[in-house]
Amino acid sequence: MTEELLEVRLRVNGVAHDLRVPARRLLSDALRHDLGLTGTHVGCEHGVCGACTVLADGRPVRACLMFAVSAVGLELTTVEGLADVDGTLSNVQQAFAECHGLQCGFCTPGFLTTITAGLRDNPQPTHDEARDMIAGNLCRCTGYQNIVKAVERAAELGAGETS
Template sequence: MTEEQHEIRLHVNGVRYSARVPARRLLSDCLRHDLRLTGTHVGCEHGVCGACTVLVDGQPARSCLMLAVGAARYDITTVEGLAAPDGTPHPVQRAFSECHALQCGFCTPGFLTLVAAYVRDNPDPGEDDAREAVTGNLCRCTGYQNIVAAVLRTAEIVRENGADVPEARRPDERADAADDAQPAASPKEGGRP
């Protein structure tokens, strides 16, 4: 018996996508397999590890715990959507690079989206605050020291530059840059979002 498919429209990184998915398709699987946005990683598939963290209306959420059909009414930001439209790295991307806050890189996309939202809401964290902020995401390589340093460095970059840490790019800010990145398997519905 063939599973019933649902036509959904998702707003991801400022681009509107269409996909046909079964009702039980997880947002993480839809992002990776249907939209080919493979920056979101899938680890435990139980909402424990944080590798699949994306921003849903600017708030961190485990995409392995959310159904794709339920995500249609939200603005989703994946790790691919953190950089500026011109490709300038987001402060959190810069900080993770400067602080060597990754090793194998598997958990990194989840940390980047989590920390981007955290620093936006907490622009001057202390070390204990930064450590507490990342406790929900698992890393098996780094021992967290450099990740905590990267949280603090992200906040420092934002304060130094007066930069606004985006919660999610608005459609008109991302559309031009994302048009070229549109996967062939899930064409954008007519025109700009």
């Protein structure tokens, strides 16, 4: 028996994409496999690690927990959409590079999208608020200290803006 495909239009990084997907296609799978946006990483597939975090109407969501059909009508931003079209890094991306906020890089896209949204809500976080901002994302390599430094550096550079 063949699963019925639904026609959906997803707006991702400012571009509309028409897809035919099964009703239970996860947003993470639609982004990675149907659209080729492999920056959205899938770690735990249970919404725990945060590697799959994307922005939906500017709010962080776990793409491994959301069906693609549920994202219709939302403006989605993946890690690929954080930089300017000319390739200029966002201040969050620049801060990560400056502060060595990544090691293996697997969790980085989820941190970048989470922090981008967090700094929009709180552009000048305290040290504790910066730590709280990333509390829902897991990293196995860095020990988090440089990620917190990157949050604080991004705030200095101007949250959510490009450099």
